[in-house]
Each structure stands twice: as structure tokens, then as C-alpha cells.
Amino acid sequence: xxxxxxxxxxxxxxxxxxxxxxxxxxxxxxxxxxxxxxxxxxxxxxxxxxxxxxxxxxxxxxxxxxxxxxxxxxxxxxxxxxxxxxxxxxxxxxxxxxxxxxxxxxxxxxxxxxxxxxxxxxxxxxxxxxxxxxxxxxxxxxxxxxxxxxxxxxxxxxxxxxxxxxxxxxxxxxxxxxxxxxxxxxxxxxxxxxxxxxxxxxxxxxxxxxxxxxxxxxxxxxxxxxxxxxxxxxxxxxxxxxxxxxxxxxxxxxxxxxxxxx
Amino acid sequence: xxxxxxxxxxxxxxxxxxxxxxxxxxxxxxxxxxxxxxxxxxxxxxxxxxxxxxxxxxxxxxxxxxxxxxxxxxxxxxxxxxxxxxxxxxxxxxxxxxxxxxxxxxxxxxxxxxxxxxxxxxxxxxxxxxxxxxxxxxxxxxxxxxxxxxxxxxxxxxxxxxxxxxxxxxxxxxxxxxxxxxxxxxxxxxxxxxxxxxxxxxxxxxxxxxxxxxxxxxxxxxxxxxxxxxxxxxxxxxxxxxxxx
Numbered sequence: 001x002x003x004x005x006x007x008x009x010x011x012x013x014x015x016x017x018x019x020x021x022x023x024x025x026x027x028x029x030x031x032x033x034x035x036x037x038x039x040x041x042x043x044x045x046x047x048x049x050x051x052x053x054x055x056x057x058x059x060x061x062x063x064x065x066x067x068x069x070x071x072x073x074x075x076x077x078x079x080x081x082x083x084x085x086x087x088x089x090x091x092x093x094x095x096x097x098x099x100x101x102x103x104x105x106x107x108x109x110x111x112x113x114x115x116x117x118x119x120x121x122x123x124x125x126x127x128x129x130x131x132x133x134x135x136x137x138x139x140x141x142x143x144x145x146x147x148x149x150x151x152x153x154x155x156x157x158x159x160x161x162x163x164x165x166x167x168x169x170x171x172x173x174x175x176x177x178x179x180x181x182x183x184x185x186x187x188x189x190x191x192x193x194x195x196x197x198x199x200x201x202x203x204x205x206x207x208x209x210x211x212x213x214x215x216x217x218x219x220x221x222x223x224x225x226x227x228x229x230x231x232x233x234x235x236x237x238x239x240x241x242x243x244x245x246x247x248x249x250x251x252x253x254x255x256x257x258x259x260x261x262x
Numbered sequence: 263x264x265x266x267x268x269x270x271x272x273x274x275x276x277x278x279x280x281x282x283x284x285x286x287x288x289x290x291x292x293x294x295x296x297x298x299x300x301x302x303x304x305x306x307x308x309x310x311x312x313x314x315x316x317x318x319x320x321x322x323x324x325x326x327x328x329x330x331x332x333x334x335x336x337x338x339x340x341x342x343x344x345x346x347x348x349x350x351x352x353x354x355x356x357x358x359x360x361x362x363x364x365x366x367x368x369x370x371x372x373x374x375x376x377x378x379x380x381x382x383x384x385x386x387x388x389x390x391x392x393x394x395x396x397x398x399x400x401x402x403x404x405x406x407x408x409x410x411x412x413x414x415x416x417x418x419x420x421x422x423x424x425x426x427x428x429x430x431x432x433x434x435x436x437x438x439x440x441x442x443x444x445x446x447x448x449x450x451x452x453x454x455x456x457x458x459x460x461x462x463x464x465x466x467x468x469x470x471x472x473x474x475x476x477x478x479x480x481x482x483x484x485x486x487x488x489x490x491x492x493x494x495x496x497x498x499x500x501x502x503x504x505x506x507x
Contacts, residue, residue, distance in 0.1 A: 121352075128312050129350035133364050133416065134340040136333060 024216050027138045028146055035136075041144035049110050049145075050152030056109055057156045058163050060101050065093055065164025069171045073178065082178050086187035089168035091260070094195035098161035099202035100247050103210065106153060107239035111214035114145060115235035118218025119228040127219070142215045146208065153207030154200045161199055194258035202250055206243050213239040263288045263452045264309060264342075264420060269318035271304055271476075278304050279315070280476035286420075286469075291446055291453040293463040293484075296473035297498065302456040303347065305473065306422050309454065310344050311335040323419065340368075343413035347425040349405040351397040357384070357408050358393035364416035383411040386448070387441055403434035407441070414445060420452040421445065427459045439465040460499060472498070 072085045118141055121127050127137050165187070172178040217231040217238070264286040271279040278301045286292045296302050307313040308320055311327045320327050322338055330338070351360050361380045370376055384390050387407040397405060406426060413421055426442060427435035439462050446453050446466075455466055463470055463484060470487045472480035472495060480487060480495055487495060496502075 124353075125346045125348055125350040126352055128307070129344075129346060129352075131312060131332075131336075132310055132339055132342075132344040132346075133367060133412075134336040135367050136336060 020216050020220070021212050024138070024142065024212050024219075028142050028212075031136065031139045031143050032146075035139050037147065038140065038144050041140070042147045045144050045148030046152055048113075049106070049148045050155060053106055053109055053152070053156055054159070056105050057102050057160050060105050061093075061098065061160030061162075061164040062167040064097055064101055065089060065166070065168035066171045068092060068097065068164075069168030070176065073172055073176045082172075082176075083182035084186055085172045085178055086169065086183035087190035089172070090165050090187045090191045091195065093161045093164040093168070094191060094199045095260070096247070096251070098164060099157045099199050099206060100243065102153065102157045102160045102203065103206035103243040103247075104240050106149075106156065106206070107210045107213075107243060108236050110149070111210045111235045111239045112232050114211070114214035115218040115221075116228055116232045118215060119221030119231040122219065122221045123224050123227060137219065141218075142211070145215060146211045149207035149211045150204060153210070154203035157199050157203035157206075158196075198254050198258050201254060202247065205246065205250060209242050209246060210239050213242060263290075263323060264454070265319075265321045266305070266309065267319045267321075269305065269308060269320065270316045271301070271308065271313070272316045273304075278476055279308075279318075281318070282473070282476070282478055284471060284478065284481075286452055286454060288419075288452055289446070289450050291442075291455065291466050291468045292471060293455045293457060293467035293469070294471045294473055295458055295460070295463055295498070297458065300473045301476045302458075302473055303424055306344070306424050306454065306456050309422060310339060310342060340416065341418055342420045342422065343416060343418035344422040345406070345409045345413055345424065345426060347428055349397070349409040351405060351408055351412070353397050355396075356393065357389070357395050357397070357400070360397070360408055361411045361415055363412060368416070379415055380411075383415040384408075386414060386444075387411045388437075401434075403430050403438065406430070406434075406438055410438075410441060410445070414449060417449070418451065420454070423453065423455040423457075425457055425459075426455060427457060427462045432461075435459065435462065436465075438462075442466045 069085055069089045072088050073082050076082045076084055076088075118127075121130075121141075130137055130140055169180075169183060173180045173183055214235040217235040221227045221231040266282055266284045269279050269282040270277065282305060284292070294302050294305065304313065308315055309322075311320070311330065315328055318328065322342060325338065327335060327338060352363065355363070358377075358380055361383050362376050365376050365379060380393070381390065384393065387410050389404065389407045389411065392400070392404065397408070400408065423442060426438050430438065442453060442455065443466055445451060453466070455462065457463060467484045470480070470482065470484050471478050472487065474494060480490065480492070488499065490496070
């Protein structure tokens, strides 16, 4: 009985949470359709999200590509398949590692900042002040961030993938002695434009998810500084988990439209 | 201008407002006094549509606002300004940007016009020369003045003040009281002031409502309140808790 009650309450709170996200999405869609977009705020967010996340994303991509190339080489070398390292690194970076790692890093850096900022505004009555001045918080706070993320995250994912592949090539060719000709040939043979489509599509969806999770946590913040801390933690943890879960379903769906293979 | 009838609010099973009826005439200043936790701020938020009542009606300029959706409330709220207890200034913006905010949101883009109106508003609250400061670098009294400048720049028909003198020293409190009176005289706005500061009430009130346990316990002129022999009112005026050492 106790287990059933636990399962029931967990399911209820999960549906409640999904409902909150859906409501925020619908309100944002309505805002985009019916109210002027605040481009100055959006540009500021692009700078905050896109430009200021460059370093963390590039470092993540570079070292992931490098270590992935090294590990792949160590395993494939035993089978004399080291020439395939380039193909494995490139496909993995394009289809999974690039989008997921960028999503996780952005959820940590940007998602946390968003929920903390909006949460602080909530507990210091700045959100009420916005509403009192006839400004809808979704119009002013969520939509500019949404547009900024939709623009920035796919670009960040592209950068992460690019530098990951470059770092992988450097490690495999310069440090581990894989033939550059074979490395590049196999990489080209096993990657195509559809891999770029997948990486950008995932970046697009992850950007949207991060914004809604972070803004929702910020907007429902309660109980002062403790609440802001809780909202920030929730934004990062929930955002990261949702990215990993949605990534699986996106992979399955996108593989139908952009099948892997030569 | 503004009226409330049968307003009740229950939060987490606790009844905060128990059937409040009030009317505020145009250009009148109503002061709502009461002990902490009596429901003053909650009532003010209902007047702005920032909270929804459990039951009852709120009318702003003849329009019933209870039951309206958030987006339907936005244009109505532009006719009513609110000064929050904690000022609620946007901490990432300078004083100038904070005060200019309502104009910018109203669609004004001419920088000269905006700066001119900001200068006027800051002059009205005696705060010229502080345009480029961030809220974090302002004193409590200055923050209240900036908040008031941000309210009056939008030329509302009514201003709601939530504890305008809370946390201020007596001299700064007095200057805020003068400002409230000045705003009422200069712009002819209707004002509702929530406070437990009797000096503030004495200075600005045309009418006083004493809120006790979620109900209007007394309504009338300030002098009538002071002349009341009701022990509850006397205790509040004289600040007697009834506790012993």
C-alpha cells in the first residue's frame, strides 16, 4: 500500500512538473506570437549564453575529443584498426558527445545563472514589480532567453564538435602516429551532412529544454535565499537529467530521418 | 476609483482576509493601518491583481478585476502604480534605467524624451545627480525615492504604497511622508498607504482604515481614530502589547 502511494504521488508530481513546463512553453509561444520581441534583451542574452560559454564548451569539446581518440586508439590498435579512429571520433562527436556535453555544460553554467537570477527577482518582489508595471514576466524574462538559447546552443554544439574532432585528430595523428591520410579518409567516409543535421537538431532541442527548466525553477522560487539555492540546484540537476533522457529519444527518432551508415 | 467588497483570502488553510469592504474616492488618500500579519500587504496585492482572492470583488475605475487573466490585467495595472515595501528596484539597472523602465516598456524610444522625463521624476523626489548609481549603492531612503520616481513617471491614476517608511529613520520617514503628500497634490493621484507608522498615517491620511484579523475594524477620519476609546485601537496607537516583563 505504501509503495503504491509512493508511486502514485511520484507520478502525480511528475505530471504536475510536466504540466508546468508545458504551460510555460504555451505562454512563451503565445508571447512570441502576440507581443513584440525585446531584441536588445535578446542580444544581451546571446552575449551571455553564447559568447561567454565559449571557453567552457571549447575546453570540454577539445579534451573529450582528445581522450576519446586516445582510448579508441588504445582499443583499436590491438585489432590493427587504428585507422578507424577518425571515423569513430567524428561520428561520436557529431551524433552524441558534442550535443550532450555542450547541453550539460550549458545547463550547468547558463541554466543555473538563469534560475538564480529569476529566483532572486522573485523573492525580492522584482517579478511583482514587473507585473505591477504591466509587463508579463514571460515576455520580459523567458522569451529573450529562449530566443538566445535557440540561436546560441546549436552554434556552441557545432564549435564543440569541431574542436573535439580537431583535438582527436591531433592526438591520433601527432601523438599516437596514426596515418593522417587514413584518419581523414575514413572520417570523411563515415560522416556526412546528416550528422551535422543531427548535432544541430539536438542542440536546438537542448537549448529549449534548458531555458524552460531553468526559467520554470526561477519563476516558482519560494522562501528567500534557501529557495533560490534550491531552484538553482533543481535547474542544473533536472536540466541535466532531462537532456540525457531526451537525448535517447531524440537519437531513436533522428536515426529514422538521418540513418547512420555509409 | 477603487473599491473592494467581500474580499476574503485563505492561504494554507489560514484565513488572512475575512470579508473586507472598502471604497477609495478619486484623489483621496486612504491609510490602512494594522498590526504585522493583519493582512495589510496581502490586501494591497489584491488591489493590484497580484493575488487572487478566495472570494469577493475588486474594482479599479469601475472594472471588476477578479477573475481576469494575467494578460488581461496588464493594461489595467498601468493605471495603478505600486511602491513595494522592499522597493523592488531592478538591481542590474542603474537609477536612470530603473526610472526609465516604464517609459521604455510603454514604447517610448526617443532618448531625449526619456532622459527629460527621468530628470523630472528624479527632481520630484529630490534625487537629481544619482542617475548612474546602482541600487546596491543607495541608502534605504534613496531606494524608496527611486521606487517612487519609477511609479510617478508612468503617470498612474492611483498609487499604492506598501510600508513606505518601514526601516527608515524618523527624518527620512518624514521626508517620504512629505513626498507622498506632494505627489497627491501635484499629480492629483488617489493613494492607498499601508503602514503601521502612526506618524505617517497622521501626515498623509484623508481617511484611515484599521485592519484587524483580516477585517476592517475601524474606518473614518484620522482624528476620529485618535479620539476612539476602543481599547484595541488605543493599544495600537500607543504601541501597547499587553505583555509584562
